[in-house]
Amino acid sequence: MKILVFLVLLGLHSAAAGIHSLKNILTMSSQVPNSPEFVIVGMVDDVQIYHYDSNTRRLEPKQDWANRVTEDDPQFWERKTARCLDTQHLFKGYIKTLKHRFNQTGGVHIFQWMVGCEWDDETGEVNGFRQVGYDGEDFLSWDVKTNTWIAPKQQAVIIKNNWNNDKALMAYYKNDITQEFPDRLKKFVNYGRSSLMRTELPSVSLLQKTPSSPVSCFATGFYPDRAEIFWRKDGEELHENVELGEILPNHDGSFQMNVDLNLSPVTPEDWRRYECVFHLSAVKDDIITKLDKTAIQTNWGKTGFPLGAVIGVVVVLLLLVVGITGFFLWKKRNAKQPPGLGSPAPSGRWTEDGTRTRG
Missing domain, CATH: 3.30.500.10 (MHC class I-like antigen recognition-like)
Structure with missing residues (x-):
């Protein structure tokens, strides 16, 4: 069963x-x-x-x-x-x-x-x-x-x-x-x-564990959970080389979600053609984040992987x-x-x- x-x-x-x-x-x-x-x-x-x-x-x-x-x-x-x-x-x-x-x-x-x-x-x-x-x-x-x-x-x-x-x-x-x-x-x-009627927009970050790992577009702190997040290239939504994560609750009642992009088939000169889009129901304007190497937070560079945003989720679940x-x-x-x-x-x-x- x-x-x-x-x-x-x-x-x-x-x-x-x-x-x-x-x-x-x-x-x-x-x-x-x-x-x-x-x-x-x-x-x-x-x-x-x-x-x-x-x-x-x-x-x-x-x-x-x-x-x-x-x-x-x-x-x-x-x-x-x-x-x-x-x-x-x-x-x-x-x-x-x-x-x-x-x-x-x-x-x-x-x-x-x-x-x-x-x-x-x-x-x-x-x-x-x-x-x-x-x-x-x-x-x-x-x-x-x-x-x-x-x-x-x-x-x-x-x-x-x-x-x-x-x-x-x-x-x-x-x-x-x-x-x-x-x-x-x-x-x-x-x-x-x-x-019930409130809306809260998230903070959106680009995360990467290692230089060869997918880049994760991570949105946290949004409400309600009727939201979408996706990668697109030249304005067209991508369905290949992407992996969408689940919507998860944060400890404060807001939500988080992510979508990963596999960069292995992407040449460095094509990075500028990619962007992450976050859409929240009942909110007119999307949050668009360009794929930019300088904006990526990592745990192998100087920036440090921002684990604080997801601490407590396992306990809540x-x-x-x-x-x-x-x-x-x-x-x-x-x-x-x-x-x-x-x-x-x-x-x-x-x-x-x-x-x-x-x-």
Whole structure:
């Protein structure tokens, strides 16, 4: 089984300026060492705002401004914590049933549920979604237009039919997506507007470890993480002899990224034809850095390699992995769908044939 772990700060991106998203990812795991059995991560516009896991058994805010929700709803965190506990028990039954359906007796298994909505604050349009995955593959998807489940896997057909025939359950799902999630999203966007809407430009440096190493164009300190960095020659973006790194979080909440250029096929007289371009979403002007030997910082010359810019990243990543596990591998066609909070279904038990009992 192939599992890909996503970090919250590298999450899915809002579609465009003016479009906001509330994303919840709920994960139940089986036999994953050193990890909470059940985790819920909630994000607004790609920023983690709350977290729940089966070790702490508490839903807690992760941004100071997120706690403002108690101004209008003093019992918000207590009420949602109780709902998370119910969902935890429900998901335990889900993964047990799926292991039975797939004839699995042991090993690591992951059941995941993505739910949430997008809201265009200019047009007022709201789009909701729900996706269910098992062991890194699509298991069930929800059609918002027809308010019905679709089963891409044969093992999911019975479950799909039982859920679709439960009218109370489907009415619950529809209300969740059309009312509760959009209302909560609008509140959180209002509370965190100054933080969510901010933009910070990076410092950009050219780095090289040895004279024969690729030249790395390194940008750090930018926000948000909707950014691009690339090399171009004579104004045309390069796709050969370049290697793009991941966007990584800094300790202060900003981000860093790099793109390397292999100089072995480049003659010294052609250096002036190359430049590094950094583009930040919602910012009009790009940051352009010419390939200039005198501007390159190295650890073999007098300048010294600027490791200070990246110190702390490994620690941050380890903390994130410990606190936020179980993000799962969606197929590429689903990667742009943003995930929101709530029990995936009303209270009850899920039986071996996929039906739900009340109580």
